Amino acid sequence: MGSFTSDTESLVRQLQAVVDHPEQFRSHGPELTRLARRAALILESPFEKMQRLAHSGTPLVCVRISQDRGILKALLDDAKDGRSSTATADLASRAKLDQAVLETILEYLATQGFIDRISAVEYRPTKTTPLLLSPIFSHGVTHFHDSCQPALLALNSFLTQPGKAHTAFELGQNSPEGFYQWMETHPVQQNAFHQFMKLQFASLPTWLDVVDFQRDFAQGLEPNTPLFVDVGGGNGQQCASLLEKYPQLGGRIVLQDLKSIVATAITDDRVERMEHDFFTEQPVKHARAYYFRQIFHNHDKEACLRILGAHVSAMGPDSVLLIDDKVIPDEDTLRSEYTTALGVHMLAMFNALERRESQWQALLAEAGLRIKAIERFTQFGDSIIVVEKSTSGSVCS
Ligand SMILES: C[S@@+](CC[C@H](N)C(=O)[O-])C[C@H]1O[C@@H](n2cnc3c(N)ncnc32)[C@H](O)[C@@H]1O
Structure with missing residues (x-):
């Protein structure tokens, strides 16, 4: 019992050190975070567990209000002007909110470490406040x-x-x-x-870290050879990244998406912008690579088969589909909370799912395709699936 107590005291001291000096523990960040979260979940009482569940939507709502009403910005502006805190009466008039309403939201934000409560009527920003206003958070x-x-x-x-x-x-x-x-x-x-x-995904590896695109797909090109078609390519980020990595790339690079999206894409003149509905026949024939990033996880099996069918007929002997999506290992025992939550998210948004490897195999086989290779590039299951037309009907990975 004596050694248990001293072990516990030592653990408490070490946890306090993490809270006081997080920078000293960054190199073990993922492991510490995982264990600390598990420990917190195991140790919380049924009452605390219920409260955590009941209020799981609250942080998102309060941060949205505080961004929308300029509350966080006002706190940061005042700190930059050298003010040690901001009075809630002043903040309420700038945010155009009733003071009592504002204080209710501020009280909650302070418990999350998003802002600092000096008193019931005074607040200031924390180190986390600017992060909440960064583009990715807002x-x-x-x-x-x-x-x-x-x-x-x-x-x-x-x-x-x-x-x-x-x-x-x-x-x-x-x-x-x-x-x-x-x-x-x-x-x-x-x-x-x-x-x-x-x-x-800006801070994570990408498919271009695991695929040598020039070597594998860009040999022996004519200037008008369709090389890379980014289907449902959004703002064109992947076309831009491809050209950044291989500035000398020949052949045609095409960005396809809905009309309003291609119109505002970030790509330069080397990328052809094409309005195209991916459920309809692919108009660019015999491209070396048709690339789909985060497209199929938005769709159920029937819709995926329609998209694949619209491309199988366009594929030539040298064509592949490059599917950039999550491939969840069938036997993965350490699924991340993020990946599994994203699966539920796809269900709610699209009645779709994040697919396990066996589900990809079955889907592609049904479309007359086979998996040539799967390259994983993040710990969250993000992968590039290289897909070709099936000749023998055999499927390998
Ligand atoms: C999840 S986003 C992925 C965007 C991009 N591939 C990326 O990874 O950044 C899905 C994209 O599919 C596009 N999209 C949705 N329905 C489409 C359709 N029927 N035809 C073509 N594009 C479509 C959306 O506009 C959006 O850009």
Whole structure:
């Protein structure tokens, strides 16, 4: 018992050291985070567990309000001007909120470490406050709060009454349109989504780290050989990254997406912009590579087969599909919370899913295709699947 007590005291001291000096523990960050989270979940009482579940949506809502009302910006501006704190009366008039309402939100934000409570009527920013105003957080919070949260909240009703709408998203948004059509008339949410898509993976490896595109796909090109078609390519980030990595690349590089998206793409003149609905026959024939990033996880099996079918007929003898999506190992025992949550998210938004390796094998085989290789490039299952037309019907990975 004596040694248990001293071990516990030592653990408490070490945890306090992590809280006081996080920079000293960064090199063990992932392992410490995983264990500390598990320990917290195991140690919390049933009451605490219930409260955590009940209030799981609250941080997103309060951060959205504080971004939208300029609350965080005002706190940061005042700190930059040398003020040690901001009075809630002043903040309430700048945020155009009733003071009591504002204070309720501030109290909660302070418990999350997002801001610092000096007293009931005075607040200041923390080191986390600027992060919440960075582009990835402001676009991400807008996207998940405005577009996704209503869909998640409608998922149970959707599963109970599946005939009422095509997706929980339609039910939650009370709209007859799917997510991409809905965004056409919601420009704030559309911009937030596309910016977030660009930014969220910026710190992670990409498919270009595991595929030697020039060697494998760009040999013996004529100037007009269709080389790379980015299908549903969004703002063109992957075309731009490809050309950044291989500036001398010959052949045609084509960005395809819905009209309003290709119109605002970030790509230069070397990339052809083409309005194209990927459910209809692919107009660029015999391209070396048709690339799909995060397309199939938005669709159920039937829709995926329609998209694949629209491309199989366009493939020539040298064509491949490059599918950039998650491939969840069938026997993965250490699934990340993020990857599994994304699966639920796809269910709510699109009635779709993140696929396990065996599900990819079956889907592609049904479309008359075979997997030539799967290259994983992140710890979250992000992978590039190299797919070719099936000749023998055999499937390998
Ligand atoms: C999840 S986003 C992925 C965007 C891009 N591939 C990326 O990874 O950044 C899906 C994309 O598919 C596009 N899209 C949705 N429905 C489409 C359709 N029927 N035809 C072509 N593009 C479509 C959307 O506009 C969006 O850019």
